[in-house]
Amino acid sequence: MKLNERSLAFYATCDAPVDNAGFLYKKGGRHAAYHRRWFVLRGNMLFYFEDAASREPVGVIILEGCTVELVEAAEEFAFAVRFAGTRARTYVLAAESQDAMEGWVKALSRASFDYLRLVVRELEQQLAAVRSGSGTTLPQAQSLPLPPSLLSAPAPVPSLPSAPAPVPVPALPLPRRPSALPPKENGCAVWSTEATLKPGPEPPPPPPRRRTSAPHGPLDMAPFARLHECYGQEIRALRSQWLSSRVQP
Numbered sequence: 001m002k003l004n005e006r007s008l009a010f011y012a013t014c015d016a017p018v019d020n021a022g023f024l025y026k027k028g029g030r031h032a033a034y035h036r037r038w039f040v041l042r043g044n045m046l047f048y049f050e051d052a053a054s055r056e057p058v059g060v061i062i063l064e065g066c067t068v069e070l071v072e073a074a075e076e077f078a079f080a081v082r083f084a085g086t087r088a089r090t091y092v093l094a095a096e097s098q099d100a101m102e103g104w105v106k107a108l109s110r111a112s113f114d115y116l117r118l119v120v121r122e123l124e125q126q127l128a129a130v131r132s133g134s135g136t137t138l139p140q141a142q143s144l145p146l147p148p149s150l151l152s153a154p155a156p157v158p159s160l161p162s163a164p165a166p167v168p169v170p171a172l173p174l175p176r177r178p179s180a181l182p183p184k185e186n187g188c189a190v191w192s193t194e195a196t197l198k199p200g201p202e203p204p205p206p207p208p209r210r211r212t213s214a215p216h217g218p219l220d221m222a223p224f225a226r227l228h229e230c231y232g233q234e235i236r237a238l239r240s241q242w243l244s245s246r247v248q249p
Contacts, residue, residue, distance in 0.1 A: 012040060012047040012057045019043070020107040023052075025075055025094040034075055034094060039104075044111045046081075061091060063111045070105070077101040081108060 020041040025034040026048060037048040037058065046061040061081065071080045075094035079101060082090045095101035109115070 008045075008047075008060055009056050011042060011045070012049075012060070013055050016042070019111065020104060022100060022104070023096060024048075024104065025096075027073075027092040027094075039093075041107055041111060044113060046108070046111070063108060064113065066108075066112065068105050068108045079105055 018040055024039045026037050027034050038052045040047045044063045047057040049057050067082050071078050078094040080090050080092050
């Protein structure tokens with residue numbers, strides 16, 4: 001079996017919950033001494049490190065098709081992980097206390113997929129029995145417990161912050177409509193500046209009216225033709241000035 005070392009190292013040190021972890025004494029080989037290693041059980045893989053702070057495992061044991069049993073060894077609280085086959089290796093481990101040994105033996109016995117198949121088969125039988133009977137609920141007790149990693153509760157989802165309450169916007173006063181038509185000056189309507197929100201600049205005053213010069217002599221004695229000719233000259237002069245001002249930029 002070929003295993004990717006990077007994938008195994010990431011899986012061994014990820015933040016997912018573990019089935020069991022702790023220090024065990026591992027026998028290196030035939031007539032070899034025991035070495036204290038940090039063991040981490042994830043699923044059907046048993047990783048061991050130099051110490052608890054290590055980020056890369058020294059080795060891994062695939063627990064498929066194995067049996068866990070107590071053995072007599074030089075170390076106290078010893079047990080063995082055996083595999084079928086004449087050339088299969090037997091791993092001898094030792095815990096630091098009786099409770100730790102019992103916990104490791106139970107955890108390693110439930111680590112293989114064969115054990116999970118037995119759990120699924122028993123659950124299917126219980127479900128079939130419930131469907132065939134009158135009850136609608138599954139029994140609370142289970143004869144085959146699941147590994148802790150499968151029973152771990154999912155991480156709580158953080159609640160989103162509530163939206164802030166809307167800030168009331170003060171209503172702006174509407175301009176008042178005049179009750180009557182505005183007065184007129186020189187044929188143009190004059191609107192009151194009180195109806196606007198912000199008074200604008202005052203309009204410039206109208207230009208003063210030009211007064212025509214009177215002809216020489218008393219007007220009462222001048223004939224109509226003379227008056228017409230006198231006023232007409234001034235009008236023609238003003239019109240020519242106005243035309244010349246429009247032509248020049």
